Amino acid sequence: MPLRYQAIGEALRHTIAARPDADALVVPHQGVRWSWRSLGERVDRVAVGLLALGLEPGDRVGMWGPNSAEWVLVQLACARAGFILVTINPAYRRDELVHALELTGVRALVLADRFKSSDYVAMLLDAVPRFGGADQGSDGPCSELRFAIGLGRTVGDIIPFERLLEEPDSAPFAHLETISREVGPDDAACIQFTSGTTGAPKGATLSHFGLLNNGALTGSVMRMRPEDRVCIPVPLFHCFGMVVGVLGCVAHGSTMVLPSESFDPAAVMASVERERCTVLYGVPTMFIAELALPDFGRFDISSLRTGAMGGAPCPEDVMRRVCVDMEMREVTIAFGMTETSPVSFQTRTDADLETRTATIGTAHPWVEARIADETGRPVSRGKIGELQIRGYGVMLGYWNDPQRTAETIINGWLRTGDLAAMDDQGRCRIVGRSKDMxxxxxxxxxxxxxxxxxxxxxxxxxxxxxxxxxxxxxxxxxxxxxxxxxxxxxxxxxxxxxxxxxxxxxxxxxxxxxxxxxxxxxxxxxxxxxxxxxxxxxxxxxxxxxxxxxxxxxxx
The missing domain is CATH 3.30.300.30 (ANL, C-terminal domain)
Incomplete structure (x- = not known):
């Protein structure tokens, strides 16, 4: 499993050339079914449209909304044009939005209309009144935000997303190709916010090289193939969705299936059945909800083979049912964190039940891991200490926060804050968070x-x-x-x-x-x-x- 020294846009071009007519993205709730060629054309139109606004490589573009085809377009368009994607939690409210935009200096924000109890347009207009036509002055909140692009309802100065998809003449596409060739693997591709459970969320800055290879290697550990069809019910704003989900499929040429805007167990099962998905992702609570469906037995999900489960330990009885009732006998456990792009440990497809439920498996390819004491010295096997990670996926740093970056990454080792022990087989067992002890x-x-x-x-x-x-x-x-x-x-x-x-x-x-x-x-x-x-x-x-x-x- 060699590392790929590529930017995400270059990897996308290679996949389009290799599998132009194969399904790339299926979104049943939007009626979307695009081939890799069709996806690539739309990605380039969005990238050209953003460039036409006056954005330049390195500018931050925010994405705020639930899972959708447009989410994938914006993610890949940013990678093509060298913009830095800022993923914004769709559950954020006004003040959290303002913090995210101001911390990262977002210049353009793509936002959904509304979802569940969230009215994104209303929150934006409340936070940044000038988009509704009000005179805000030059020193109001989010002063660097120049453009708001709406996926649904547009008011005032909010630009309709459809305008980005209008086909220009050939010159802007040539300009995009020039820019795309200058985007390097080590450039920042994305800023993802940590959970913020110990303070205001921090912006972990992740590179093209780290994100692309993490998606590729996580798929390789699952033995993903180009003909695989991957059901992605996890949120795209999170690394699980946008890296393991989207970029894993870009790297392997597999098909992305987004079953719904947010998790809906019945929609997941229906999508697996209809699209004959072979790979399924989720956290344990998602699998529990799917197995608990009253009509679970009526879905034909015999196409499933493998997948990844992360976010929390999986109970033994649930893992048994996932392997037998869902026929995912090669399901893997993936462990990581935003700051490591994200996966650093994973079980293999032939792991036994104990390995899948009591450990997080072994270190990922090309990842160094150690268990260290309070002084940073490695402890012996079986002893509890802090899990530390070094390798290609470690973040570039926290955006505009050198102090917390220096506190988190010491001599190349990222301090995860997880308390763990490692056995003689290299399997790691998480015993808790240091702050949760x-x-x-x-x-x-x-x-x-x-x-x-x-x-x-x-x-x-x-x-x-x-x-x-x-x-x-x-x-x-x-x-x-x-x-x-x-x-x-x-x-x-x-x-x-x-x-x-x-x-x-x-x-x-x-x-x-x-x-x-x-x-x-x-x-x-x-x-x-x-x-x-x-x-x-x-x-x-x-x-x-x-x-x-x-x-x-x-x-x-």
Whole structure:
């Protein structure tokens, strides 16, 4: 699996030349079915249209909206013309939008009309009134933003996206080719925002070289082929969607299938059946929702072979069903973070059940990984420390933030903040985030360990474990639990007693119907902690004291 020293636009041209008439992009909810040749023509029109506005290579172009064909066009057009794509979470509200635009100096913003409870046009006009015709002055918010391009409703100075698709004469295309040849693999291609759970989101700046190769290598580990048809229900604003999804298909010449604007389990299954998809992506909660469909059995998904699951550990029973009921016997677990473009570890297609559910596999090709102590020195195999990554995919840095860049990348090693251990086979096991570790009376407790254990209870569908303040011990263990049937705190206590050290047993349990989630499908524990701080009374106290006290309580 050699690295490809190419810019994304060059890789796209090669794929178009190799597979001009093969399906490139299918978007059922928009009635889109484009070949690679047709996709390439539209990409170039969008790139030329953006250049015609006066944008120059290196300018930042924001994309704000749910999954769509236009999202893919903008992503690839930016790569062709040397613009830096700024991916904006479709769940962002006004102030978050302003932060993203001002931090990165976005000059052009492509935005959807509205989606669910988000009215993107209204939020933009509220943040930047001049696009609605108001006199804002020169020192208002987002002063570098010059153009807003709407995918639906357009008002005031918002430009309709269709204008970018108008076919110009040949001269602008020749100019685009000249510019595209000057875009280098090491140039910045994208700015992606981190989750912002420890402060304002940071803009991780990623290169053409890192993004293209990560998509290519993740696909190669899954043994992707040009004839594969890839169902991509994960959001495109996230690395999983735009890198593993879009760029993986660009690198391998495979077909992209976007089943819906946002995740809809029935739409995923229908798209897999109709398009005979062979590859499916998602986080574990997505697979759980698909398997839980009342009419799951009526879908013919026998075409599925492989895929990637990331974002959270997968429970054993879910993995068994994915392999058997969804026929994805070659499914892989992919692990990474925005700052590593993203995938750094992945299981192989023939991995056993334990490797797929208890580890994140082994290091990706061309990636160095180590487990280090607080001083940065590697620890021995089996010991817990911080996972650190070095290699082609490490970000160029945080946009306009040299201090946090220097704190995160030291001598080429990126500090992930993940606590992990590596075994003699090179398999890595994540035990938690350093910032999520619970310190109870001086004992270190790793939430992931407890979550994996609690999921072994047959009535527990999913669980989140985190620390809550305690006046005596500093922190106590709290578990939010979603069940498939009646379950009490006593059941949880009985399940844990004798199998977990007493200090690890949750002292508080809250039974929930669902969890706060990020837009990329990950559990949002800061939201859970805030909910507990605001209203701790409904949670159920479970156990305090020694293991002997716990056993005495159970024997009553």
């Amino acid at each position: 619970i310190i109870r009376g001086g004992e270190n407790i790793y939430p992931v360990e407890l979550e994996n254990f609690l999921r072994t209870h047959p009535a527990i569908v999913d669980v989140a474990v985190f620390g809550v303040p305690d006046a005596r011990l500093g922190e106590e263990v709290c578990a939010w639990i979603k069940t498939s049937g009646p379950l009490s705190a006593e059941h949880i206590l009985a399940h844990c007693a004798g199998r977990l050290a007493h200090y690890k047993i949750p002292s508080h349990v809250r039974f929930v119907d669902g969890f706060p989630m990020t837009a990329s499908g990950k559990m949002y524990k800061p939201g859970m902690r805030k909910a507990e701080e605001r209203d701790p009374t409904p949670r159920i106290p479970v156990a305090r004291g020694s293991e002997r006290a716990i056993k005495e309580r159970l024997s009553r």
